[in-house]
Amino acid sequence: MSSSPDTKKLAAFIAVVIVIAGAAFGVIMLMQPSVQPGGPEIGIATPDEATNISLNEIKAMETIEGFASFQNSYGNIRGQGNYSGIKVSYLLDELVGGMESNQILTINATDGYAVTFPYSKVYPNETIQAIQGDMILGYEYNGTEVPDWEDGYRIIFLTEDGYYSNEDANQTTPDEYFMGSAGPTCIRMVDTLKVETPEPTALTVEREEGTTEFSMSELKEMDTITGTGGYVKSSGTMEGPHTYTGITFETVLSATGLIPTNYTVEAMASDGYTTYYNTTQVEPGYFPGYDPETGDEIGTIACNLSLAWADEGGSLPSGVGPLRAVLINEDGNFTDGHFWNKDVVRLTLIEEVPD
Structure with a gap:
């Protein structure tokens, strides 16, 4: 059975359209940014084990939210806003079995900055808790989540009055861990949490x-x-x-x-x-x-x-x-x-x- 010239022209036109559409779709696919399943991850390690956890996995756990701010070394108030996150103590308990009272927690940022916290800051007693509130790993700030929130993940303290002052930090931190003000401990761009057993004196x-x-x-x-x-x-x-x-x-x-x-x-x-x-x-x-x-x-x-x-x-x-x-x-x-x-x-x- 033979085809008419008009039928052949129509078939050729359709083929060209399909090729062009396919190429355009391929370009669109190549231009799409890669999306990490589960969202950005952070690492958590102890002397015995190490694991990673994603944003979606964190959000599926027991989270906490509240207004917070902190005082920097110049006496200025920074970081005012609403935070969503997870208690650091809860995160450690669930993933690596928590901390011993003689251990420390070193938190590292993606830029190499690091802060070390004693057990009493991560697992505060009633007196410290009343001053510093919950120590959380924040993943959302004023409605913006990581990775769009560029400072996240971030350590923040949810005090009752929403203001973690230099005096609050001084009163709740042993001398050898106090960094002069509250701001340096509110570490941003958190990458890893590492539980360590310090070498004795x-x-x-x-x-x-x-x-x-x-x-x-x-x-x-x-x-x-x-x-x-x-x-x-x-x-x-x-x-x-x-x-x-x-x-x-x-x-x-x-x-x-x-x-x-x-x-x-x-x-x-x-x-x-x-x-x-x-x-x-x-x-x-x-x-x-x-x-x-x-x-x-x-x-x-x-x-x-x-x-x-x-x-x-x-x-x-x-x-x-x-x-x-x-x-x-x-x-x-x-x-x-x-x-x-x-x-x-x-x-x-x-x-x-x-x-």
Whole structure:
């Protein structure tokens, strides 16, 4: 069966229309922005596990809303508006089993900014709760959700009066976590929430200007020293020589500020036992010395007064460490045993003012 010229022209026209329409549809499809199923995600991690949660999953949980604002470091009020979000404590409980009272929560933003909160801020007691209100992860601000809300996700505090002031932040935050004002803790563009167990304090240094705490990792990041030494007990018994690794008193004191010209250092053990060192014993480290073989007095020798954490490459035994005062020197000469304080946990710098 043959087709007429008109029929062929009509078929050709229809084919062209279909091709053009298909191409246009393809262009339209290519121009559509990609949409992430479930909305923007944030990560939540603990020392044992990690997971992600999307906006839609958050909205399907128990959410909260309210008016909030906060005070910045200049005393200005910022962030006024209506927020929708989820309590941070509830989010952690549901996804990773919550926090222990000795743990901290570090919240990271997409731009690298990070804020660390103690347990008491995330799980406030009745007194703190009455001041700071609920700590929430906001996903909506004045009707605009993430990702259109460019500052979201955001940490915000839903106080009863809708205003999280600098005084509120100061009253509800331990000194070591207080950032000077409320604003820095209302972190925007939140990317991850990480529950961590902080390393315990290995050494506390006290001086007139304030107190500084160091973990063992922080001490080991400083300039370390390795040397040989031993000591003579009051009974005359000799102990050593051993090779120790640690950090000098001078180094750790310098990490807390300028060292005065004249001073005494008190080293306190965990049981309260104290040993005192004067300026010349800390630097340059002059002590009475003894021959390592005979125990005979050899006069004043130069030592590095240090806090050791390793003996012959291994950790110090219980009751001796984790930190011990040691006197090490190039020749391995011995010193008096009463200077070798065990299990040192605190150094106190006492400045001496000349008469």
